[in-house]
Structures are given as C-alpha cells and as structure tokens.
Amino acid sequence: MSGKPRLTYFNGRGRMEPVRWLLAAAGVEFEEIFLETREQYEKLIKDGVLMFQQVPLVEIDGMKMVQTRAILSYIAGKYNLYGKDLKERALIDMYVEGIADLMQMILVFPFSPPEAKEKNLDSIKERATNRYFPVFEKVLKQHGQDFLVGNKFSWADVQLTEAILAVEEKIPAVLSGFPQLQAFKVRMSNMPTIKKFLQPGSPRKPPPDERYVETVLKVLKI
Amino acid sequence: MAGKPKLYYFDGRGKMESIRWLLAAAGVEFEEEFLETQEQYEKLLQGGSLMFQQVPMVEIDGMKMVQTRAILNYIAAKYNLYGKDLKERALIDMCVGGTDDLMGFILMFPFLSAEDKEKQRAVIVQKATSRYFPAYEKVLKDHGQDFLVGNNFSWADVHLLEAILMVEEKKSDVLSGFPQLQAFKARISSIPTIKKFLEPGSQRKPVPDDKYVETVRRVLRMYYDIKAN
Secondary structure, eight states, X not given: OOOSOEXXXXXXXXXXXXXXXXXXXXXXXXXXXXXXXXXXXXXXXXXXXOTTSOSOEEEETTEEEESHHHHHHHHHHHTTOSOSSHHHHHHXXXXXXXXXXXXXXXXXXXXXXXXXXXXXXXXXXXXXXXXXHHHHHHHHHHHOOSSSSTTSOOHHHHHHHHHHHXXXXXXXXXXXXXXXXXXXXXXXXXXXXXXXXXXXXXXXXXOOOHHHHHHHHHHHXX | OOOSOEEEEOSSOTTTHHHHHHHHHTTOOOEEEEOOSHHHHHHHHHTTOOTTSOSOEEEETTEEEESHHHHHHHHHHHTTOSOSSHHHHHHHHHHHHHHHHHHHHHHTGGGSOHHHHHHHHHHHHHHIIIIIHHXXXXXXXXXXXXXXXXXSOOHHHHHHHHHHHHHHXXXXXXXXXXXXXXXXXXXXXXXXXXXXXXXXXXXXXXXXXXXXXXXXXXXXXXXXXXXXX
C-alpha cells in the first residue's frame, strides 16, 4: 500500500475537483481510480465500500471516506488549512459553504437541458457578481491581508481560487469589477503548490464535456 | 447583551431546525426572531447582517453566522459534540452528511404541489429504507455501542434522531426493518435534554403547514414553482 490518498470518481471535475485542489494545495500526492462502467460502480457497492452508495470516495489514513464536505474538512484539518481556533474555523466554514453554493450551480450546469443553459449561465453570472464575489472583495479590502482568514493560507483561499477560475471559464470578464479578487487570484496562482496544479500534466481535470456527462449518466443510471 | 445565541429565521423548521435540535441537545438556551414580513428581511439585508443575503443567521459569541453547516460545526465543536479527534470528526461528518442529504428530500416537500407531494413521499421512503437507514443500522450493529461515533454522544446522534422522526412523520412504520435504529431512537429520545426538546412547549417547530409556506414565499419572494428532485 502506497500510503497516498486514493480517489475514486469519474474522470472529470464534478464533486471530486475541490478535493483534488485541496490535496494539491497541501502538497499531497494522490492516486486516482476512474469510474468508467456501471459494472465498476456496482462492484464498489457490492463490496460495501460506499457508505451511502455514492462517490466521491477517498481512501485516506485507513478510512473509506465519503461525503465531499467530510473529506474536505478532514484534509483541511490534517494539513493545517483550517485556521488556528474555533472562530477562524467558523469563518472558513462560512466562506467555503458560500462558495460551495456557487460551485453547485456550475456543477449541475452541464446536466441541464440545452434550452435552460442560457438562463442558468445568467444565474451563475448574477450570483457570482451580486452575491458571492462582493463578499470576498470586501473581506480582502477590509483587512488588507493576503489571505481570507487569519493572515494565513487556508482551505478558504483554495476554494475561492477554484471558484474564480471556474466562473471565469464561463464568464471571462467576471472579475472586472473586483480589483482585490484580481490581485488575490494572481497571488494564489503563484503559490508553488497551486502553480504546479495549474500546469498541464497535473491531476486537475478539464471543464466537463459531453463525454463526461454521458459517462456519469451511464454509470449512475440517471 | 443576553449572551444567549439568537436565531433569525421563519417560524418553522426549514434549515434552522437542525440548529435548534443541536443547541437543545447541548442544553443551550437560545432566543429566536421570526421573519414574518419582507420589511424585516430587507432590514436585515440592509444592516449587513446576512453575509450571503440568506437566512439562517445565528448571532453567537459576537459573530453573525450564516450557512447552516458552518453554524452546526461551530456549535458541535464548542459543546464537545464533535468527537475527540480528527478521525472521529471525520466519521461524524460522514454521518451528518448522509442525514443532511436525507432531510434535504424533505426540506422542499411543503412547497410541492399535491401531486408531486405523493411522488416525493415515495422517494423519501425509498431513499430512507434503501440507502440511509441501512448505513446507520450497520454502524450500530457492527460496534454494538449506544452512540454512532466513539462511544460518546455526538452531533451525529442528534442529527440521526431528527432525521428518523422526520421520515416517520411521512410513514409511521418506516423503522420496521431496522431494530438497531428502533432501539437507538428510544435511547436518544430519553436523553434529558432531548426528552425536554421533544415535549410540548419546547422550541421545536411543528411539521410545516400552508401558513409556513406562504410566509417563506412572501418574505423571500421565491419558491413559487418548486419541482420534486
């Protein structure tokens, strides 16, 4: 056994991508198993490794972890990306939960019917620019520090960076009203572990395409 | 300043109910302000109290906390209901993730049309009995202990009891294939703080009715056309 965390998911972003980001940001190498067939999935269920019959699954430190939030919280806690005390953790939790709500809109986007896509894109733009980005712009402006919480790199910074890039893929000029976020994005992208993750050949997955959608629908029989 | 946590939400379950359960289980008294009008909501928004313009919001320890999960995490940790180490916390997080997903099927239930309600009831029961309850039944059977994690009362136990009772409201005999869960339900219900919360006159909210749905729609100007998931 290699000792490295092992991720089981589709070969694409979905709910596993924040986990890949966080492990990479923490400088932790990991292995991946990609679900490609219904049979693979049924075998996982039969073997009893999926607590609620769902992926993501991350095998880490002897545990077969499911539930994305549980996995992310564990990694953040283990690698000191979760603040120094309960109150910093509370702030980080508030921020990552808000960002997760925005990311949820992006997560389901590829699965929405073609006629709904334009409306959904408008919703993503509206929420990003009116609800979520202004919050973090204000946080950074008010304390003037490099990182969102406690003047120290944390899970919140990783999650926000991922979200900014994901929204920019859909709406390239989305940061135009947010100078603090523009500077933040540059700063985060230059951190060595993140810089490495953003280079070709890393475990980072590309934006979901039709093949990805097809695979998910086929494996999960949706 | 009272020092008690203060909850801002509608006078009903929704996303705030799990927070009421957890505070009550921890023996923590709390105050509540109920949103009844658009004006109250606008006032909260303009006052900058709602980080993402949403409720639940809980004033606690000098913070205006939003995001249900963040609030629950904080309360669980503060009152020692979050396990003794990172691994126990991981197990608790996995457990509450499941019960959260299960209760998520029930959250939008009151907002559905009558026809969709019947379909959704069947979905709730199917998910509970084929996906969620078996997982917790197995956890309890495998270790034979009274509580889900670490042989100690935790947030996971509170959340599971809440979920069991909510599903039972939709189908009263839903626990019939789950002897461990039946015993668990009896055990956890008789813990003094929880017993008190289950008695009439507590801050536990009743099953959402039309008045609740109408209030939420009016205050938020949303949720007029919800489809089953």
